[in-house]
Amino acid sequence: MKAFLILEDGNVFEGESIGSSKTIVSEIVFNTSMTGYLEVLTDPSYAGQAVVMTYPLIGNYGICYEDMEAAKPVQKGFIVREISRRASNFRNEATIEEFLIKYDITGIQGIDTRALTKILREKGTMNGMITTDENYVLEEVLEEIRKYKVVDAVKSVTCTEKRFYEGQGKKVALLDLGTKYNIEKNLVKRGCQVTVYPAFTKAEEILADNPDGIMLSNGPGDPKECVEIIEQIKILFDSNVPIFAICLGHQLLALATGADTEKMKYGHRGGNHPVKDLETGHVYISSQNHGYVVKEDSINKDIAKPGFINVNDKTIEGLRYHNKPVFTVQFHPEACPGPRDSEFLFDEFIKMMEVGK
Numbered sequence: 501m502k503a504f505l506i507l508e509d510g511n512v513f514e515g516e517s518i519g520s521s522k523t524i525v526s527e528i529v530f531n532t533s534m535t536g537y538l539e540v541l542t543d544p545s546y547a548g549q550a551v552v553m554t555y556p557l558i559g560n561y562g563i564c565y566e567d568m569e570a571a572k573p574v575q576k577g578f579i580v581r582e583i584s585r586r587a588s589n590f591r592n593e594a595t596i597e598e599f600l601i602k603y604d605i606t607g608i609q610g611i612d613t614r615a616l617t618k619i620l621r622e623k624g625t626m627n628g629m630i631t632t633d634e635n636y637v638l639e640e641v642l643e644e645i646r647k648y649k650v651v652d653a654v655k656s657v658t659c660t661e662k663r664f665y666e667g668q669g670k671k672v673a674l675l676d677l678g679t680k681y682n683i684e685k686n687l688v689k690r691g692c693q694v695t696v697y698p699a700f701t702k703a704e705e706i707l708a709d710n711p712d713g714i715m716l717s718n719g720p721g722d723p724k725e726c727v728e729i730i731e732q733i734k735i736l737f738d739s740n741v742p743i744f745a746i747c748l749g750h751q752l753l754a755l756a757t758g759a760d761t762e763k764m765k766y767g768h769r770g771g772n773h774p775v776k777d778l779e780t781g782h783v784y785i786s787s788q789n790h791g792y793v794v795k796e797d798s799i800n801k802d803i804a805k806p807g808f809i810n811v812n813d814k815t816i817e818g819l820r821y822h823n824k825p826v827f828t829v830q831f832h833p834e835a836c837p838g839p840r841d842s843e844f845l846f847d848e849f850i851k852m853m854e855v856g857k
């Protein structure tokens with residue numbers, strides 16, 4: 501079946517439908533990872549978006565459900581040059597086509613993803629539509645596409661009730677802004693007792709459980725929309741309980757302490773982004789997935805200082821807070837997909853909790 505990807509600038513790509521055939525409108529972003537497509541598909545940070553995979557062949561090792569980063573995928577669309585009809589992997593349980601159909605994800609293959617990525621790099625992230633309707637009227641669908649906006653992103657992905665992981669070590673409160681399972685796994689394998697809280701949980705409830713540390717997870721959407729959550733994070737910050745924040749959590753803590761964020765032209769999404777630790781000078785290859793960034797000139801130097809920067813574009817990749825047991829990173833130390841160069845940051849968090857509140 502024919503399918504069409506229509507961008508808000510009027511560009512149209514014709515390809516073949518994969519997965520669901522329903523029409524979707526979403527934000528279109530690209531990811532440069534060569535592997536890890538299942539983790540990309542199930543990363544809650546992609547809520548409201550359709551992902552272009554820049555690597556040309558996707559799906560050749562199939563699907564292993566154990567590798568999912570959330571209970572179900574939330575992204576609206578999947579765009580590839582070529583999908584693999586067969587999978588070769590001893591862990592394989594399904595083809596990627598079967599996965600897309602199972603979770604009703606609209607997809608398109610057979611388009612020039614290199615040309616599409618160049619458009620997104622030159623013009624910036626934009627909205628688009630994937631449809632199998634050959635009788636669409638361009639002027640009418642462009643109006644619909646341009647009106648689209650990702651809203652209530654965190655609300656759409658956060659858990660609805662608390663969940664617990666047993667452990668003999670430190671008690672960690674994980675605020676689920678759209679967390680990936682591997683954040684939880686990294687804490688559990690270090691012996692932590694982990695309680696996962698819905699994103700809109702009041703700070704008083706979290707602090708009443710007397711955690712040794714607080715984790716603010718990754719998540720989707722514009723951080724400035726999370727007004728209620730930011731107010732609660734202010735209280736958590738003032739409590740002096742050790743805090744480690746990743747991605748959206750990093751942005752929200754920055755906003756809570758007076759800094760500002762802005763939307764990037766096309767964001768960082770992939771498993772090959774170099775970040776420099778400004779304390780040691782070491783450079784780590786990191787996994788990233790974000791479209792917003794903390795503005796360096798908005799950081800109050802009496803409150804925090806940059807901890808990491810992106811080697812490519814010099815954007816802020818982390819903050820270390822003065823006189824507080826608090827640090828944050830924009831990238832993903834839990835990876836999946838991607839390199840695990842910076843997984844040691846979880847150990848740093850454990851040490852910070854051992855020192856005490």
